[in-house]
Amino acid sequence: MSLDEAADQINSGGVAAFPTETVYGLGADARNRDAIKEVFRLKARPADNPLIVHIAETDQIREFASEVPDAAPKLANKFWPGPLTMVFSKKADVLDIVTGGLPTVALRMPDHPLALDLIRKTAPLVGPSANKSGRPSPTKAEHVTSDFGDDVIVLDGGSCKLGLESTVIRIEENRITILRPGHIDPTELEKASGLPVEYEKPKTDKPPESPGTKYSHYSPKAEVKLALNLPESFKPDTLYLIISEIEMDSELPDNVIVYDGNLRLMAEELYDRFRQADIHGYQNVVIVGLDTEDKSGLGRAVANRIEKAAGI
Ligand code: TXA
Ligand code: MG
Numbered sequence: 001m002s003l004d005e006a007a008d009q010i011n012s013g014g015v016a017a018f019p020t021e022t023v024y025g026l027g028a029d030a031r032n033r034d035a036i037k038e039v040f041r042l043k044a045r046p047a048d049n050p051l052i053v054h055i056a057e058t059d060q061i062r063e064f065a066s067e068v069p070d071a072a073p074k075l076a077n078k079f080w081p082g083p084l085t086m087v088f089s090k091k092a093d094v095l096d097i098v099t100g101g102l103p104t105v106a107l108r109m110p111d112h113p114l115a116l117d118l119i120r121k122t123a124p125l126v127g128p129s130a131n132k133s134g135r136p137s138p139t140k141a142e143h144v145t146s147d148f149g150d151d152v153i154v155l156d157g158g159s160c161k162l163g164l165e166s167t168v169i170r171i172e173e174n175r176i177t178i179l180r181p182g183h184i185d186p187t188e189l190e191k192a193s194g195l196p197v198e199y200e201k202p203k204t205d206k207p208p209e210s211p212g213t214k215y216s217h218y219s220p221k222a223e224v225k226l227a228l229n230l231p232e233s234f235k236p237d238t239l240y241l242i243i244s245e246i247e248m249d250s251e252l253p254d255n256v257i258v259y260d261g262n263l264r265l266m267a268e269e270l271y272d273r274f275r276q277a278d279i280h281g282y283q284n285v286v287i288v289g290l291d292t293e294d295k296s297g298l299g300r301a302v303a304n305r306i307e308k309a310a311g312i
Helices: 001-010 033-043 058-064 069-081 112-121 143-149 187-192 262-279 299-307
Strands: 016-018 026-029 052-054 084-089 103-106 167-171 176-180 198-199 223-226 238-242 256-258 283-289
Touching: 001 016, 001 026, 001 112, 016 112, 026 198, 058 069, 058 103, 069 084, 069 167, 069 187, 143 262, 167 187, 176 187, 187 198, 223 299, 238 262, 256 299, 262 283, 262 299
Parallel strands: 052 103, 084 167, 176 198, 223 283, 238 256, 238 283
Antiparallel strands: 016 026, 084 103, 167 176
8 A cells, every 4th residue: 555545545534554653553534523433433442532633743733732831842842753642722623533522632743754744645643553442552564454454454664663652641831741651751751841740640539531541452362461580481372571681591482582671672572472472372471570660751651551461
C-alpha cells in the first residue's frame, strides 16, 4: 500500500493503518464521524476510551484546543515531532466520538516521515494503536495484518523504532501530570516546561483520567509473570525475557532472551516478543529482573506495560 493509496482511502472516508515512531496507528479523519465509528468497530474498542488526534503542524493545536497553556508550545518545541501526547480543553466542534465524551482532546505530532506526509495529504487523524482491543500494540505492519487481515490496509514503514506508546500528559497552571508513562523522562518535561512533573497516582475511588489505562492491555495469550532472579532451569514451554545483566557460561536456548540492561531494546521488541510467544505456543512469558521502582520515563513505561500484561 503506497502513501497515495493510504491517503485516498482516508480522504474517501475510510480507515488505513500508518507507522509512527511508537507503534502503528489506525488512521481516520478526525472530523469524520462515520470513519471514526469504523475505527471503534474494527478495534472492538469501548466507546469511553478517547482517541489521540495526530497533527503535522504545531498550528493545528488551535484547531482542536480551546485553551493553550504556556507550557504547551515549549513542550511542542522540544518534543514534537515525537512521543509526547498533550491533553487540552477541547473546542466545542471536536467530535464527542473522538474524546469519548470528555471535555478534553489529546494531541500529538508523530515523528515518522510517512505519518507526517499522510496527515499533510489528508487531515489531522485519529490514531489509536492499530491492534484489536486488549492485544499488544503493533510495532510492525505484519502485526496489524495479523489482527485485522484484509479489513485494514497498512502503509508499511518497517519496524517502529521506540515500540511503546507515547507519554500522555495533562498540563495545569502549576504542574504537569503524566497520565500514561512513555519514553520521555519526567525530568526532561520539567526542564522544558519549568513546571513540576508527577505520575498520576492510582486512585482507588475514581477511574483514571486517561480512560484507556483502566483496561487490561497489551496481553499475549501466554501468561505473563515476573521473576526477581534467574530460574534454576529453563522450561521449554516458557519464553524468558531477562532484563538484567547476567553472565551465562553455557549457550542459551532460543526461548531465553537476554537484554543485559538494555531497556531501550527491550521496549522496542516487547510487543513483538509477546506476539511471537503466542505464535510459538508458549504457555508463559517470564520477565526476569524488572525494576518496578524505576521512575525514569522508559523504566516506568516498560514496567507499566508489563504489569498490565501480567494483570498486576
Ligand atoms: O504512541 C501513541 O500514542 C500511539 C500512536 C499510534 O500514536 N497511539 C495510541 O493510541 O497509543 P491509543 O488510542 O491506543 O491510546 C490513547 C491513550 C489512551 O490511554 C486514552 O485513554 C488516552 O490516550 N487519551 C486519549 N484522549 C484523552 C483525553 N482527552 N484525556 C486523557 N487521556 C486521553
Ligand atoms: Mg492502544
